[in-house]
Amino acid sequence: MEFNVDKIRKDFPILSQKVHGHPLAYFDNGATTQKPLQVTETIRRYYEEENASIHRGIHYLSEKSTETYENSRETVRKFLNARSTNEIIFTSGTTGSINTIAFSFGEKYVSSGDEVIVSEMEHHANIVPWQMMCERKGAKLRVIPFNEKGELIMEEYGKLLSDKTKIVAINHVSNTLGTINPVKEIISLAHARNIPVLVDGAQAVQHGKIDVQDLDADFYAFSGHKVYAPNGIGILYGKEELLYDLPPYQGGGDMVDCVSFEKTTYNELPFKFEAGTMNYIGAAGLASALDYISGVGLDNIRDYEHSLLEYATTKLMAIDGLEIYGRSPEKISIISFLLDNIHPYDAGMVLDKLGIAVRTGTHCNQPVMDHFKITGTLRASLVFYNTKDEIDRLYDGILRVIKMFG
Numbered sequence: 001m002e003f004n005v006d007k008i009r010k011d012f013p014i015l016s017q018k019v020h021g022h023p024l025a026y027f028d029n030g031a032t033t034q035k036p037l038q039v040t041e042t043i044r045r046y047y048e049e050e051n052a053s054i055h056r057g058i059h060y061l062s063e064k065s066t067e068t069y070e071n072s073r074e075t076v077r078k079f080l081n082a083r084s085t086n087e088i089i090f091t092s093g094t095t096g097s098i099n100t101i102a103f104s105f106g107e108k109y110v111s112s113g114d115e116v117i118v119s120e121m122e123h124h125a126n127i128v129p130w131q132m133m134c135e136r137k138g139a140k141l142r143v144i145p146f147n148e149k150g151e152l153i154m155e156e157y158g159k160l161l162s163d164k165t166k167i168v169a170i171n172h173v174s175n176t177l178g179t180i181n182p183v184k185e186i187i188s189l190a191h192a193r194n195i196p197v198l199v200d201g202a203q204a205v206q207h208g209k210i211d212v213q214d215l216d217a218d219f220y221a222f223s224g225h226k227v228y229a230p231n232g233i234g235i236l237y238g239k240e241e242l243l244y245d246l247p248p249y250q251g252g253g254d255m256v257d258c259v260s261f262e263k264t265t266y267n268e269l270p271f272k273f274e275a276g277t278m279n280y281i282g283a284a285g286l287a288s289a290l291d292y293i294s295g296v297g298l299d300n301i302r303d304y305e306h307s308l309l310e311y312a313t314t315k316l317m318a319i320d321g322l323e324i325y326g327r328s329p330e331k332i333s334i335i336s337f338l339l340d341n342i343h344p345y346d347a348g349m350v351l352d353k354l355g356i357a358v359r360t361g362t363h364c365n366q367p368v369m370d371h372f373k374i375t376g377t378l379r380a381s382l383v384f385y386n387t388k389d390e391i392d393r394l395y396d397g398i399l400r401v402i403k404m405f406g
C-alpha cells in the first residue's frame with residue numbers, strides 16, 4: 001500500500017492552521033494525537049442518526065446503538081488479535097484500565113509481604129495505582145532500573161522476580177525515552193514463575209502492530225486519544241480466564257445480573273467490568289480510528305515514523321549543546337532533549353511562537369527525571385502526519401532558541 005503524507009495530512013484539518021502567524025508543526029503526539037475527519041465524521045453521524053443508551057432498550061435506536069458498540073468491541077479484538085470479545089473491556093483510558101487491574105487483582109491475590117514489580121521508566125499511571133494497592137495490602141513495590149541509554153537492565157529484572165512477586169506491570173514503550181521494551185521476554189520470564197504481566201501499551205499501539213496472543217500478555221492497556229480516537233475511551237485487554245476470576249472494580253448499572261438488598265450477582269464478561277453508562281460514542285470513534293490506521297497500514301506507519309526518527313535524531317544531534325535522553329537502538333519516534341543551560345520552558349515558549357508545539361516538563365515521569373538528575377525535558381513526539389520539513393523547522397527553531405538564550 002502506498003504511503004502519501006500529503007494525502008494523509010488532508011484528513012487532519014487541524015494541522016493546516018497557522019499558529020502565531022506560522023504553519024502549525026504539531027510534535028506533542030505523545031500527549032495526544034489529532035483526529036482524522038473519518039473519526040469526527042463517525043461521531044457526528046452517531047449523534048445525528050443513532051444516539052441512544054446501549055444495552056437497556058428494546059427500541060430501534062437503542063438496539064442500533066448496542067450493535068455499534070459491540071461491533072466496535074469486535075474491531076478492537078481484531079486489532080489486538082485477542083481470542084474473544086469477552087477479553088476486551090472499554091474503559092476511560094490507560095489510567096482507568098491500570099486502576100481496574102491494580103484494584104481488582106490486588107483485592108483478590110495480594111496480601112502483606114507480597115511484591116509488585118514495575119520499572120523505573122513507568123508513567124505515573126503505571127506506578128501510583130500499584131503503590132496505592134501496595135499500601136492497602138501491605139505489599140511492596142520493586143523497581144527494575146534502566147541504564148544510561150534508557151534500556152531496562154534485564155539482569156536486575158531477573159533478580160527481582162521471586163516467589164513473593166504477584167504481578168509485573170511494565171510499559172511497552174516509554175513516553176519520555178521512546179524505548180521499546182522487550183516485553184515478550186519480560187512476560188516469558190514472569191510466566192516461567194506463573195506470574196502474570198500487565199503491559200501499558202499507551203505509547204505502543206499507535207506505532208505498529210500489536211498481537212496480544214503473540215506477546216502472551218495477561219493484561220494490555222491503551223488510550224483512545226493517543227491513537228487518533230476521541231478522549232475518554234480506552235481499552236483493557238485481559239485473558240478471559242484471568243478476568244473471569246477477578247472481582248469487579250466498580251459497582252453500578254449494567255455490570256450486574258441480579259440486584260437485591262441481600263445479595264447482588266454480577267454480569268458476565270466483559271460487562272462485569274463496565275459499570276454505568278459507558279462511553280459508547282467514544283467506542284465507535286475508537287473503532288473508526290483503528291480502522292483508519294489499519295487502512296494507512298501499521299507497517300507503513302512504523303517504517304515512515306522510523307525514517308522521521310532517524311532524520312530528526314541525526315539533525316538534532318549535530319546541534320552543539322543538545323543532549324538527547326533515551327538512546328536505545330530499539331526506539332519509537334519520541335525525542336526528549338535538553339539544551340545546555342537553557343530552561344525547557346523558555347525553549348518551548350520560543351518554539352511555540354514559531355508555530356512549533358513540543359511538550360516541556362516531566363511528562364508524568366518524575367522517576368526518569370530523578371534518574372538523570374534533571375527537572376524536565378523538551379519532548380518532540382513524531383507520528384505519521386509529521387514531515388521532514390517540520391523537523392527542519394524544529395532544527396531552525398532550536399538554533400534560534402540557542403541564539404537568544406545560549
Ligand code: PMP
Pocket residue numbers: 030031092093094095096123125126171173174175200202203223225364
Ligand atoms: N502510560 C503511558 C506510557 C502514557 O504515555 C500515558 C499518557 N501520557 C499514560 C499511561 C496515561 O494515559 P491516559 O492519561 O490516557 O490514561
